[in-house]
Amino acid sequence: MVETTGGGPQDGTAEVLDRPLPDGVRRRVVQIVADGFGGLTVTELPAQLRQYARFTPNRRAKFAGNAMAAALETDPLFRQRIGERLKEAQPELTGALESGSPPPAADPLDVAAAAYVLRPPGWVKLVTAAGEEAQRADAERVDEESRAELERLRAELARAREHTKAETERLRTELESAKKEVDALHRKLRSALSDVKRGEAALRKLRGETEAVRAEGHAQVSAAESESRRLKARLGETEAALEAARRAAREGRSVEDMRVRLLLDTVLDAAQGLRRELALPPVSVRPAETVDAVEPGRMTPKDIAARALSEHDPAILDQLLALPQAHLVVDGYNVTKTGYPQMPLEKQRLRLLGQLAQLAAQTGAEVTCVFDGAELAAPVLLAPPRGVRVLFSKPGVTADELIRQLVRAEPPGRPVIVASTDREVADGVARAGARPVASAVLLKRLS
Numbered sequence: 001m002v003e004t005t006g007g008g009p010q011d012g013t014a015e016v017l018d019r020p021l022p023d024g025v026r027r028r029v030v031q032i033v034a035d036g037f038g039g040l041t042v043t044e045l046p047a048q049l050r051q052y053a054r055f056t057p058n059r060r061a062k063f064a065g066n067a068m069a070a071a072l073e074t075d076p077l078f079r080q081r082i083g084e085r086l087k088e089a090q091p092e093l094t095g096a097l098e099s100g101s102p103p104p105a106a107d108p109l110d111v112a113a114a115a116y117v118l119r120p121p122g123w124v125k126l127v128t129a130a131g132e133e134a135q136r137a138d139a140e141r142v143d144e145e146s147r148a149e150l151e152r153l154r155a156e157l158a159r160a161r162e163h164t165k166a167e168t169e170r171l172r173t174e175l176e177s178a179k180k181e182v183d184a185l186h187r188k189l190r191s192a193l194s195d196v197k198r199g200e201a202a203l204r205k206l207r208g209e210t211e212a213v214r215a216e217g218h219a220q221v222s223a224a225e226s227e228s229r230r231l232k233a234r235l236g237e238t239e240a241a242l243e244a245a246r247r248a249a250r251e252g253r254s255v256e257d258m259r260v261r262l263l264l265d266t267v268l269d270a271a272q273g274l275r276r277e278l279a280l281p282p283v284s285v286r287p288a289e290t291v292d293a294v295e296p297g298r299m300t301p302k303d304i305a306a307r308a309l310s311e312h313d314p315a316i317l318d319q320l321l322a323l324p325q326a327h328l329v330v331d332g333y334n335v336t337k338t339g340y341p342q343m344p345l346e347k348q349r350l351r352l353l354g355q356l357a358q359l360a361a362q363t364g365a366e367v368t369c370v371f372d373g374a375e376l377a378a379p380v381l382l383a384p385p386r387g388v389r390v391l392f393s394k395p396g397v398t399a400d401e402l403i404r405q406l407v408r409a410e411p412p413g414r415p416v417i418v419a420s421t422d423r424e425v426a427d428g429v430a431r432a433g434a435r436p437v438a439s440a441v442l443l444k445r446l447s
Contacts (some may be wrong), residue, residue: 021116025127026069028113033068034061036085046071046078072117083118094118102126224278231271314445317437321363323415329406329434330356330442331399331420332371338421338439353385355446360387368406372399400425407432 021029034057037045042053049071052064060068072079087094093102093110097120102111108129115123310316320326336348343351353369360367366389373392384390393402403418407429410416416434419442420426426436 021069021127022112024109025112025116028109029072029116030061030065030068031057032086032113032117033072033082034058034064035089036082037068039085039088040081044078044081046075049078079117079119086114086117090114097123097126227278235271312438312441312444314441317417317441317445318363320415320417320435320437321359321365326363326365326415326417327410328359328365328367329403329416329418329429330367330369331403331418331422331425331439332369333399334420334422334425335439335442339443349382353388353390356388357385359446370399370402370406373397400428404428404432407434410434 037049037052037060038057042050045053048067049064052060052067055063072082083094093114097111097115097118102115112127112129115126321328330352332349332352333345336343336345336352340348340351349371356367356369359365367387368389368391370391370393373394382390391402391406393399400422403420403425407416407418410433412433416429418425418429418434418436419439420429420436421439430436
């Protein structure tokens with residue numbers, strides 16, 4: 001809206017701008033004042049601008065912009081002097097404005113700024129049109145930027161889709177390869193099981209044959225012993241006859257002696273032939289070896305039974321951590337409040353983590369310590385010790401739930417040990433395939 005006063009419709013100074021000066025026009029006006037500022041003496045400047053007399057045009061535009069714009073609006077004499085400097089600097093533009101026909105090729109912002117300083121008739125329309133043109137240009141620029149951003153996002157979406165498609169194909173290929181490997185492993189397993197069954201059958205057959213040979217050997221030994229007893233009996237008879245023959249010889253009966261000697265030689269030759277025929281081995285077992293007793297250095301059944309470990313023996317934790325790829329998950333506050341509840345939480349954590357670092361270094365097992373984040377008033381600034389992973393549960397998630405998530409994240413078959421006295425935690429991880437141990441067992445091992 002343009003208002004006029006008694007100066008008439010052709011007097012531009014009577015026109016009033018009813019809206020704020022557009023930002024683009026205001027910047028150009030401030031630059032015009034800053035450029036014309038240096039051509040004025042200190043006495044020609046308004047009092048509030050004299051402190052900026054020695055500033056460079058750029059510094060004046062930066063630090064005195066508001067003051068110069070206010071002085072230009074309220075001080076007609078200062079505006080007139082700046083207008084004269086503008087006419088000297090841009091005679092063509094200012095002449096066209098005064099003639100009422102602005103150059104069509106000129107920048108609308110420059111035209112509006114010059115019109116605002118010179119105040120020719122219709123200057124309000126020029127300023128308003130420049131503001132609207134600047135707004136349209138900004139809108140077009142924003143629209144172009146939005147279109148460019150949309151195109152960029154579309155291109156990124158297309159690339160992401162292509163990448164996802166390629167990644168899906170790769171994963172599908174890997175899955176097919178894994179399935180083939182699993183099928184091959186299943187075939188190998190079935191073949192190995194078949195070989196084991198055949199081996200067990202052959203072992204049973206061999207055991208049967210061994211038992212049969214052993215029974216046959218026992219029978220032969222029994223027969224040999226019977227024959228030996230018979231021969232011993234005959235030998236006794238022969239010795240008796242020999243003794244009788246000796247007595248007869250002593251009595252001078254030479255004929256009977258000859259007969260008895262001939263009978264003895266016959267019996268001895270028969271016994272030696274029977275030994276060769278039966279091929280009897282020398283006796284290797286002694287009667288004392290058949291008595292049941294415990295020899296020095298051998299373990300008795302009582303000693304073997306004593307080797308079993310109690311559930312509360314810390315040595316069982318060493319056996320579990322010695323398993324390949326073992327993973328120890330510790331319910332942090334459950335352990336510390338079981339072992340040293342009187343200490344502050346910070347010292348409880350530091351003490352437990354230091355002991356767990358030593359355990360990890362000794363066993364080589366993976367160790368994860370879980371603390372309940374609900375106990376904390378602020379984030380903990382803590383450097384985890386070497387070999388120990390430290391986790392705090394998120395808001396709304398308990399440490400027990402985080403422990404169960406860790407157990408479920410492990411592949412089936414990996415040995416996972418969870419140290420906690422909480423029965424609910426122990427039962428939950430046991431159902432998931434982990435091995436629970438009491439916090440007291442871990443504390444005994446750490447101490």
